Amino acid sequence: MAGRDAEFGDYFAARFDSARRTAYAMCGDWGEAEELAQSAFVKVYARWRRIREDSADAYVRKVLIHEFLNTRRRRRARERAVAELPERADANVAELFRSAESRGPLLAALRRLPDRQRAVVVLRFVQDLSLEQVADAMGCSVGTVKSQASRGLAQLREAYAALGGEDRRTVG
């Protein structure tokens, strides 16, 4: 186990923060990003011998995306069931976006993308992966990645501008 652990330790030291940052770009919360990255690396450790060194990054991406989408799916299902005053729901969302607007228009714009589209945008544009690599991580076709990335970027641009990103850029 010692050799395995040492090898994994090197990989963990080199890649954990990168995985955490990718997760943050998808979920927008550092605490959640840390948990997603941690869960992904636990799974990577358990399969370490089977993962060839050159495919470890691809495996981490797949697991990270899977964890992110699963967490969101479960949360959506629960949010429907969770008690929340209906009359406050719109106010909460509005407040969320108002708050995000003043503090991070890009985060708020990202938040408006559907989960899968957001994951595609992050992998394609933040991680700068090829269409094939994104398709592999997402478990879908290259054509789907192309259309999702294109649509996602367009929506992001519009939402970002609408939330004041353009103004801030001009002023700053």
Added chain:
Amino acid sequence: MEMRDEDREVVARLRDLASGPAPGVRTGLAEVVARGRRRLLWSRAGSALGAVVVVGALGAAAIGWGADDLARPLPPAGGSASTTSVPAFAWPRVDLPPRTPYGTWSPGWTAPPPPDRPLVTRAWCSSDERDEIRPFVGSRPVDDRELRAFMASTRAAAGPVRVSEPSRWDSKESPGSLKQPSFRFEVDLTDEKGTGSLAVEASRLEESPERAADRHAFSYRNCQPPHRKVLPDGTVLQMYEVVPSEPFQSLVQKAAVYRPDGTLFTLSLQNWGSPDVRPDRRTPGAVDRFGPGRATLPLGEAQLAAVAEGLARRLG
């Protein structure tokens, strides 16, 4: 795909977002390896044995790990239950089967406890409800009447422990987070062993107190079911075990008050207080935890139970 100039701008900013300043990594290699080994072990057990044998082994492991938990208790509370009129804590455990641990919590190497404190390792259980309760707790403000009831109950139960005036903490003041806004009041609790704190948060239920309490029974990664008391008016009081957390092997104990009027109050007893936090210079409105806090919780379990019960009774 041909990219427009505006898109390049957005993409550049996206990359800044992911590569910019970030809080320190809290996850340690040891924690990941420990969880990974456990996962590996289970995976091998699953391959080698039939499903029935595996279920038996998991049951035995649950009992074993549960016993380890008890054999290696978290530091006792430093409160003064014996010097107050608070009765001993005697709520029975909820009749629910314990969860099977999937990993072990141990302090992260980036923010370990002070050297004079014994290291705590503790079995962790997964909780399907955890994702739900975190954004849910504190989703509505505590009103004036509720705050008065909380303060009166805390002062009555704290005995010689000094109770500060309440401070208000609203997470909507935390920039950069996309979580729902949440609202919380907190008081410092101080005695000769240092300062800890007690927080109260409110949320709204749309199901019966008992049903909600059952659903949240394992929401704090606890493996053993919580302790519970049901009051004559239908209020359900629920007490969880002490849980260690990052940073500095912090200690937290939760108690919950499920009211028949559809309100849930969550009390969080913590071994750190206002002397251990300072304004976060990078994020206005947020605080940075820098102090490890005291070695023990500032109140005993019976005192926390008395606060929960007092709050319920004062609100009638």
